[in-house]
Amino acid sequence: MAGSLALDLERRYRGGAVVRAELEVPLEPAGVTVLFGPSGSGKTTILRCVAGLERPDAGAVRFADEVWSDAGSGRWVPPQRRRVGFLHQEPALFPHRTVRGNVAFGLRRVPRAERAERVEELLRRFGLSALAERRPGALSGGERQRVAVARALAPWPRLLLLDEPLSALDAPTREELRLELRRHLVAAGVPSLLVTHDRTEAMVLGDRIAVVVDGGIRQVGAVEEVFSRPADPEVARAVGVETVVAARVRERREGLLVLETHGRRLVALDPGVPGEEVLACIRAEEVVLRLTEPVAESARNHLPGTVSMIRREGPLERIILDCGFELAALVTPEARRELGLEPGRSVVAVVKAPAVHCIPRSAPPG
Amino acid sequence: MDAQALWLSVRLAAATTGALIVLGMPLAYWLGRSTRRWKVLVEAVVALPLVLPPTVLGFYVLVAVSPRSPIGRWYEALTGSRLPFTFGGLLVASVLYSLPFAVQPMAVAFGQVERRLLEASWTLGEGRLGTFARTVAPLALPGIVTGAVLAFAHTLGEFGVVLMVGGNIPGETRTVSISIYDHVQALDYAAAGETAALLLAVSFLVLAITYGLQRRAWAVWPGR
Missing domain, CATH: 2.40.50.100 (RNA polymerase II/Efflux pump adaptor protein, barrel-sandwich hybrid domain)
Known part of the structure; x- marks a missing residue:
């Protein structure tokens, strides 16, 4: 899959807040792009516009050679037909379905045998096989988030969108899941866009980082580059001087x-x-700093x-x-x-x- | 006991409940999830039968479906029969009269389904109808059942509307509550008491079973 995800959008809210984003995310190689910025900077809005859960007031969202939304021409592809995986901050699992049922949800149109095989593969990959018949209410926070990631990956999405996927977890679980999530994202090979305000999360999970400040994207680059060489004082403040x-x-x-x-x-x-x-x-x-090498x-x-x-x-x-x-x-x-x-x-x-x-x-x- | 009247009441209640599930569910879904400001007006109209005397509602339905009204003429042209003092007319009146009892619990249940569950369903490729069938309806099932049962029980016991629109024709519009009234008028307290007790028992049983089922339904879906 060649091409890129290209955003150039604007979303206006009642009360005057405006979120603008201009960003191009290459789809090949499939890396993790982090939208990083303080709370309330508009990261989640950008992510929701890409998923089709919100409609930009101006501008367009393009994915490879498809136009997903274009306020100018009125073109709009509903979320159902974008084939993206979306992860909410709180894992939005279906409470009336088992772990297996949740993971299989997006595979309704897949032939039965293939579906069963795919579900088993994901349950195994995410260490959920023993929990397959449990309902979400009987799972821990970390297990729930694993199910949510497995469910989002099951229908072979072309793009994975993650909205602060670890923020609902307690600190030890978050720590534990961070590296695991990175491993899953790399193994899945799906281009991903991840929103976070946590520096460590951005560094562990991201290959590229886009810094969002005050409703706009200020700097895009490799994680170490952006953290070491912030483009302006506001970016420096957002990423921390390090x-x-x-x-x-x-x-x-x-x-x-x-x-x-x-x-x-x-x-x-x-x-x-x-x-x-x-x-x-x-x-x-x-x-x-000193002028001479110490003895x-x-x-x-x-x-x-x-x-x-x-x-x-x-x-x-x-x-x-x-x-x-x-x-x-x-x-x-x-x-x-x-x-x-x-x-x-x-x-x-x-x-x-x-x-x-x-x-x-x-x-x-x- | 008037078995014919009882059977008619059960038929009417069942038909009304069926009609309210088909017509009331989309309305309830819209009421439960819409954010439009003028929604309150629709909510008020739906709730009207709760406060309006049944005779007032019955009167308006009678006028609306009379052979001289546009609706009455249209219905007569379509079916060859008239609505007042028939089972069909009774059904129309019952649907209106029981509307809030069916729609309100359903709307509350639909409104309580978290938006992110719908969004999760959409991003997993499910359309709006599929999302309703696979996610919203199962999660709102207790509310849907409550609405249906309340509509059924409420229709079973209606009196004023039936009298205004249906009159008292045995086998056609004479329901069990009217038969009780007739027995009392005829000073046949024994027959009236028998039917009344039966109605009381049936209503109680239906409600008890519903609430019992709901409790079980919640218990198997923990963590909501």
């Missing part, structure tokens, strides 16, 4: 993780398994680099270093003057191991 860089776990040593990224080594404290891909996050406030110091990470950019940020200044990857540091103007920080200046960034926070991107193999 360096995010893809890394691989090289080894575990004395309870610490040694990561490798862009030819540099980073020592972190988080749990992890060698060989695993992670995103290493370093808050700009926790980066200390001996407690901090484990010394990263020599050159200053590439300086930007004023409130009372502080944001220094972007090039040390194999882009690393942001927040310093006071006084410190900048003392160190004589200018673009091109060589410095050493010092980061303690516990300040390097690792987010696993995919489940460990096996």
Whole structure:
């Protein structure tokens, strides 16, 4: 399936709120695009317009070579014929049907044998076989959300839309389901659009991220790129000021993780398994800059680099270093003057191991 | 006891209930789920029979279906028979009279089905009719059953409307409540008491069974 999902829409609400979205999501390769932004920024509206559950007041939604909605020509494809999977915030399971009945719901027109086979396959894949005859009322929150994902994937959707799929769960379950969901989304190979306001969720689940602020899409790009290089202060505020860089776990040593990224080594404290891909996050406030390599110091990470950019940020200044990857540091103007920080200046960034926070991107193999 | 009158009442109640399921369900669905502002006017019209004296309703139905009215003329041209003082006329009046008893519980039940369940059904490829049949109707079943049973029981016991529109023709319009009235007029208290007791028992049984069934229905759908 080639092409892309292209949105250029506007939805106006009584009371004056307007949501605008211009976004193109490639369908090949089938990745997860995260719509990320604070609550009330219009992410859910955009998702519902793509599903056909809401009608844009202006603009169009195109999927590959189909026009799903076009306010100009009045063209409208109802949700039934878009063949998308949609996941609500709260899993909207049919309470009068069993787990099996829920998963089979969208397969009514599929021949009986094939339907049974598909349902069994999904129950197995989602670890629901033992619960197949239970009704939703007798399931835990995590189990319900698994059923909802399995049900949405059953009729071979061309696009999967997820509206804060983990937000209704308690924290431990959310943690547990996050990686599992990522694995399912990758295994299903269905292009997905996922709404969330949770940074970790965005980083774990997303391949691409579109930042939504005040009813509009401000920046689109790879997850690490958007988190490390927000396009403007509002995006920076939405994503949080942090360096995010893809890394691989090289080894575990004395309870610490040694990561490798862009030819540099980073020592972190988080749990992890060698060989695993992670995103290493370093808050700009926790980066200390000095002019010379220390002889001996407690901090484990010394990263020599050159200053590439300086930007004023409130009372502080944001220094972007090039040390194999882009690393942001927040310093006071006084410190900048003392160190004589200018673009091109060589410095050493010092980061303690516990300040390097690792987010696993995919489940460990096996 | 007047077996002929009892049988007629049961037939009338059954026909009325059937008509109300067919006609009342779409109306109830619209009332339960529509967000239009002028919906309240329709709600008020549907509820009118609750407060209107049966004689007033019966009077208007009688005038509306008389051979001189457009509806009466149209019906006569179509079927060759007239509505006043016939079973057909009685059925029309009963449907109107029992409308709120059927429609209100159904509308409440339809309105309580969560919107996201409908949306889930739509995105899973099910059209509006399929969504109604597979999701809304099963979830609203207790309300639908309640509406049907109330309509049945209410029709079984109606008196004023029947007298106005149907009169008192044995086998055609003489229902069980009118037969009780006749017995009392004739000072035949024994026969009146027998029929009244039977009506009381039947009404009680029907309601008790319905509520009992509903309790079971809820118990097998926990977590709603």
